[in-house]
Amino acid sequence: MATSSQAYLEGNPVRESKVLISELCRQFYNLGWVSGTGGSITVKVHDDSIPKPHQLIVMSPSGVQKERMVPEDMYVLSPSGSILSHPLSKPYPHKPPKCSDCGPLFMKAYEMCNAGAVIHSHGMESCLVTMINPLSKEFRVTHMEMIKGIQGHGYYDELVVPIIENTAHERELTESLAEAIEAYPKTTAVLVRNHGIYVWGDSWISAKTQAECYHYLFDAAIKLYQLGLDWSSPNHGPIPNSRIVLGGHLNVNRSVKAGSLISNNDIEPSRRCIVLDIEGTTTPISFVTDVLFPYARNNVGRHLDATYYTAETQDDINLLRSQVQNDLEQGIVGAVPIPSDNAGKEEVIAALVANVEAMIKADRKITALKQLQGHIWRTGFQMDELEGVVFEDVPKALEKWHDLGVKVYIYSSGSRLAQRLLFGNTNYGDLRKYLSGFFDTTVGYIIQCLHEIFCFIFFSIAIFYSR
Numbered sequence: 001m002a003t004s005s006q007a008y009l010e011g012n013p014v015r016e017s018k019v020l021i022s023e024l025c026r027q028f029y030n031l032g033w034v035s036g037t038g039g040s041i042t043v044k045v046h047d048d049s050i051p052k053p054h055q056l057i058v059m060s061p062s063g064v065q066k067e068r069m070v071p072e073d074m075y076v077l078s079p080s081g082s083i084l085s086h087p088l089s090k091p092y093p094h095k096p097p098k099c100s101d102c103g104p105l106f107m108k109a110y111e112m113c114n115a116g117a118v119i120h121s122h123g124m125e126s127c128l129v130t131m132i133n134p135l136s137k138e139f140r141v142t143h144m145e146m147i148k149g150i151q152g153h154g155y156y157d158e159l160v161v162p163i164i165e166n167t168a169h170e171r172e173l174t175e176s177l178a179e180a181i182e183a184y185p186k187t188t189a190v191l192v193r194n195h196g197i198y199v200w201g202d203s204w205i206s207a208k209t210q211a212e213c214y215h216y217l218f219d220a221a222i223k224l225y226q227l228g229l230d231w232s233s234p235n236h237g238p239i240p241n242s243r244i245v246l247g248g249h250l251n252v253n254r255s256v257k258a259g260s261l262i263s264n265n266d267i268e269p270s271r272r273c274i275v276l277d278i279e280g281t282t283t284p285i286s287f288v289t290d291v292l293f294p295y296a297r298n299n300v301g302r303h304l305d306a307t308y309y310t311a312e313t314q315d316d317i318n319l320l321r322s323q324v325q326n327d328l329e330q331g332i333v334g335a336v337p338i339p340s341d342n343a344g345k346e347e348v349i350a351a352l353v354a355n356v357e358a359m360i361k362a363d364r365k366i367t368a369l370k371q372l373q374g375h376i377w378r379t380g381f382q383m384d385e386l387e388g389v390v391f392e393d394v395p396k397a398l399e400k401w402h403d404l405g406v407k408v409y410i411y412s413s414g415s416r417l418a419q420r421l422l423f424g425n426t427n428y429g430d431l432r433k434y435l436s437g438f439f440d441t442t443v444g445y446i447i448q449c450l451h452e453i454f455c456f457i458f459f460s461i462a463i464f465y466s467r
Contacts, residue, residue, distance in 0.1 A: 008056075009076055009085050017045045017058040018071035020204060025060060029067035031215070033121035037063050039196065040100040043117040043204045044110070045076075052114060054079050059106065061087065062098045075099045081107045101170040105177050105198060112181050113188070115200035117207040125218040126197040130163050132225055137163055139191055140232045141217050149213030151188050151201065158232075159217070160184065163191040189214055274401060275439075278412040278419065287389040292418075293360055295380055296373045300356045303376045304349045316375060317352065319368040324355050334358025365413040370440065374415035381425045388422040390431070398434035407436040416440045 008014065021041055028034045028041070042059040044052060057077040060069065076085035077099075087097045100106070102120045109118045129139055141147065142158040153159055162180040167173055173192060180190045188210055189199040199214055201207035221231040230239045279285045307313040320338070327335035335358065338351040359369045380386035401408055410419050416438040423431045 004078065004084055013045045013047050014056065014058065014076060015071065017043050018074040021058060021060055021074055022069050022071050024204070024208065025066040025069055028119070028121065031123065033119075033123045033211075033215075034066040035122070037065060038122040039066065040102045040106075040120045041118070042100070042102075042106045044115075046116070046203070052116060056084070057081070057106075057110070059100050059103060062100045062102075063095055073097070077103075079110075102198075104171050104174040108174055108178050108181070109198065109200045112178065113200055114202070115207070116202045117204035118198060118200040119207050119211045120196060120198050121211060121215070122196040123215050123218075125215055125222060126191060127194060129218040129221055130191050130193040130195075132222070134193075139163060139218070139221070141221060142232065143234045143236070144217060144220060144231075146213045146216045146220075150210055151206065152186055160187070161189050161191050161197075161214070162187060163193055166193050166195040272405070273407045273409065273436075275409045275411050278410065278414065278422070282390050282394045282410075283422065284389060284391070288414075291386070291389075292373075292377060293363075295386060296376045297357055297360050299376050299380070300372070301349060301353045303372075303379060304352060305345075307375075308345055308349070312375065316368075316372045317348070319371060320352055320355065323366055323368040327355075334362065367415075367440075370413060370415040370418065374417035374421070377418055377421055381421050386421075386425070388424070388426040390423075390426050390428060392428075395426075395428045395431060395434075398431055402434045408434060409437045409439065410435060411439040414440060 021043060024041055025034055028039065033039050034041075040060045040062070042057060045056040045058060047055060057079065059075045059077060060066065061073055061075060064073065073087045075083055075087070075097075078084055081103065083099060086099070089096055102118075105120070106118045109115045130136075139161040140158055143155065145155060147153050147157060147159050148155055150159055162184045164173065164176040164180050167176075177190055177198065181187065188201060189197055191197050197211075197214060199207055199211040201210055224231040224236060225239070228239055229236050276282055279288050304313060304317075324335050324338055328337065334355070336351055336354050338355065339347050341348065356369065356372065359366065360373075377386060381388075398408060410423070412419055414422075419438045419440065420432060423435060
């Protein structure tokens with residue numbers, strides 16, 4: 001019977017392949033590989049009477065909820081990739097059916113690797129592992145048990161997975177995928193930077209098994225990287241030239257415990273710099289929200305009135321004017337126009353107070369607010385109306401790191417002035433002698449551009465060391 005005949009297209013082998021893809025996509029959705037309609041899968045219709053190169057191909061559609069697909073949603077293609085059978089259109093809100101955008105890449109894997117199935121995953125770990133080193137063209141790992149699940153590899157082997165650069169459209173990856181397969185004839189997968197992975201095997205079982213192993217290995221590499229360990233070396237020791245530990249928010253009610261970075265009263269020799277946050281790391285969040293913020297809010301009018309004509313406060317006012325003007329243009333809730341100086345000091349201060357109160361209420365991480373807050377808090381510390389609070393283990397940890405020659409830096413949304421005030425006037429005295437520097441929102445916003453922020457901090461510290 002010809003494989004393109006209607007009878008064959010409606011026969012058991014094709015039907016079973018459609019059912020299989022539906023079941024696998026539901027499993028992969030639960031693993032996070034095909035969420036948000038992303039990812040795809042294709043299998044050859046297994047038939048012992050037909051050589052693999054001549055077997056039909058079943059492929060999932062594009063732009064659909066993969067966990068809700070049914071066998072009738074699948075496409076059937078000829079060995080050369082032409083569509084022989086397509087699903088019927090569904091009523092709104094479903095989109096018109098469309099074969100997978102991964103189709104050209106799937107066909108390359110079939111053509112060049114004699115694959116029996118191909119899986120395209122958007123699993124988070126397959127995306128993140130390509131971002132650890134943006135310049136790397138390969139992912140390498142060795143001496144991990146799950147490497148044995150990859151075709152042609154054993155525990156002691158080095159697994160190498162090529163990485164190609166992402167493009168705006170899936171089909172534009174086809175040539176790069178083909179070049180990677182040609183350059184790495186042993187590979188059964190290709191990573192796409194900031195995107196995901198293509199995995200294939202001689203059967204759906206082989207492809208699925210390997211995809212699970214790849215994702216496990218990527219996840220392990222990411223976790224080892226977070227620990228400062230090298231997943232690509234046989235002993236998985238410290239990453240060479242790893243010099244900085246970034247300590248961010250931990251538990252909202254816990255500090256940066258000395259034991260989390262110091263083991264057996266010592267610190268890993270490769271650690272020479274530590275970057276700490278403040279809220280929830282060195283200082284209770286409640287101190288910031290229940291003490292510092294209310295103090296700034298309740299004293300902003302008094303501060304502006306007392307210092308209105310100073311150069312420092314005029315600079316604060318100019319920054320706030322610029323921020324408020326931008327907020328008004330963006331339609332930010334709580335923003336009110338600030339009159340010109342001709343309106344009089346009282347009118348200007350009243351508008352400034354209204355805007356600052358709205359900014360504090362919204363907990364906005366903006367330089368104009370943080371700079372003014374720092375100046376208000378300085379007055380509070382000078383008048384002994386404020387005292388900084390840190391967790392009880394922070395002084396011991398800072399002293400220990402200082403004695404070991406470890407440089408400690410602070411990065412927080414609060415201004416550098418506010419950071420110095422807090423650590424210079426704590427319930428345990430002046431701790432600034434243990435700190436090597438401070439970074440604030442003039443580097444960038446806390447939530448946005450985190451990679452660029454830490455790159456800036458890294459190179460700032462590196463410049464210090466070079467001197």
